[in-house]
Amino acid sequence: MNVLLTGCAGFIGWKTAELLIDQGHQVVGIDNLNDYYDVALKNWRLKQLTHLEGFQFERVDLDNRDELNALFAAHPLEAVINLGGRAGVRYSMENPHAYVETNAVGTLNILEAMRSHGIQKLVLASTSSLYAGQKMPFLESLPVNEPISPYAASKKFAEVMAYTYHHLYDFDISAVRFFTVYGPAGRPDMAPLRFVRWIDEGTPITLFGDGSQSRDFTYVDDIARGTIAALRPVGYEIINLGGGNNPISISKMIETFESRLGKKAVIDEQPFIKADMMHTWAEISKAKRLLDWEPQVSFEEGTQRLVDWYLAEKEWVSQLVL
Numbered sequence: 223m224n225v226l227l228t229g230c231a232g233f234i235g236w237k238t239a240e241l242l243i244d245q246g247h248q249v250v251g252i253d254n255l256n257d258y259y260d261v262a263l264k265n266w267r268l269k270q271l272t273h274l275e276g277f278q279f280e281r282v283d284l285d286n287r288d289e290l291n292a293l294f295a296a297h298p299l300e301a302v303i304n305l306g307g308r309a310g311v312r313y314s315m316e317n318p319h320a321y322v323e324t325n326a327v328g329t330l331n332i333l334e335a336m337r338s339h340g341i342q343k344l345v346l347a348s349t350s351s352l353y354a355g356q357k358m359p360f361l362e363s364l365p366v367n368e369p370i371s372p373y374a375a376s377k378k379f380a381e382v383m384a385y386t387y388h389h390l391y392d393f394d395i396s397a398v399r400f401f402t403v404y405g406p407a408g409r410p411d412m413a414p415l416r417f418v419r420w421i422d423e424g425t426p427i428t429l430f431g432d433g434s435q436s437r438d439f440t441y442v443d444d445i446a447r448g449t450i451a452a453l454r455p456v457g458y459e460i461i462n463l464g465g466g467n468n469p470i471s472i473s474k475m476i477e478t479f480e481s482r483l484g485k486k487a488v489i490d491e492q493p494f495i496k497a498d499m500m501h502t503w504a505e506i507s508k509a510k511r512l513l514d515w516e517p518q519v520s521f522e523e524g525t526q527r528l529v530d531w532y533l534a535e536k537e538w539v540s541q542l543v544l
């Protein structure tokens with residue numbers, strides 16, 4: 223397949239592009255390389271991709287309709303995986319417009335470009351953040367109409383607008399809701415990578431809340447595999463991609479890194495942030511049924527791989543702005 227992958231210099235986009243190529247697909251990857259976090263990390267990921275046969279990079283902004291239309295006109299595409307976007311719950315309180323522009327309007331721009339060019343398959347990155355306030359484990363059929371952050375609200379827009387295109391124009395949509403993704407070269411605004419570095423350096427860890435909040439962590443390779451599996455025709459489906467068994471507390475995650483690094487964390491506890499969720503836990507039987515997908519990498523294995531990567535790449539990772 224010829225696939226357009228947005229956000230290819232991002233954490234999940236990079237791994238998904240790599241696996242798509244590995245499976246024999248042709249990938250046009252786009253990214254605007256914005257500086258929400260240190261661009262050196264995005265450039266490093268991109269460098270891992272650019273030498274791969276079947277991969278082409280174009281610097282295109284999802285917010286720019288003209289750029290997108292030119293891109294669609296220039297490439298014979300068959301499907302789109304939309305992983306580009308504004309991630310991060312806390313920054314969405316500071317800059318909500320960016321989230322609406324890229325996650326909401328940017329998704330609409332993609333849908334319209336697809337319509338103009340006769341492409342009907344879209345895999346859309348969504349989020350467990352939509353489940354705030356719901357009973358666990360989180361099931362796709364739960365009503366999620368009360369998003370507690372601009373980030374979650376912008377993702378809700380994308381899901382429902384994609385439904386409209388399914389209804390009106392027979393688009394085939396897989397909206398995959400990811401649950402706290404971690405692994406090598408992960409996002410520096412998320413706890414796993416920054417906590418590993420801070421513990422290693424002896425820098426105090428800024429911890430919002432008392433560490434009892436928990437996440438259904440999912441390893442990035444599993445997420446990439448599930449995202450690609452979601453390219454199959456489904457009609458319109460929302461599908462959880464998450465660890466699916468027992469959420470792990472942030473304190474337990476810190477302990478795991480402490481034992482892997484043989485160092486003790488220094489903790490700077492700050493008040494819990496209202497836009498954050500206390501716990502997440504995915505019900506994943508739908509992913510098993512529709513995509514034959516289950517996570518394969520355990521938290522023990524995944525955290526070991528993250529720490530090994532950090533230690534191998536420490537020379538430049540220690541220079542990243544966190």
Ligand SMILES: NC(=O)c1ccc[n+]([C@@H]2O[C@H](COP(=O)([O-])OP(=O)(O)OC[C@H]3O[C@@H](n4cnc5c(N)ncnc54)[C@H](O)[C@@H]3O)[C@@H](O)[C@H]2O)c1
Nearest residue numbers: 229231232233234253254256283284306307347400402403
């Ligand atoms: N990482 C997680 O735990 C997680 C959980 C749930 C959902 N998600 C979603 O998955 C997707 C990928 O997340 P990620 O962790 O890889 O984030 P990321 O920030 O590493 O990747 C997103 C990429 O999109 C690019 N981008 C942003 N705005 C753009 C624009 N206007 N035009 C073109 N490119 C743009 C960024 O430069 C970045 O490289 C996002 O939609 C995110 O909301 C991630």
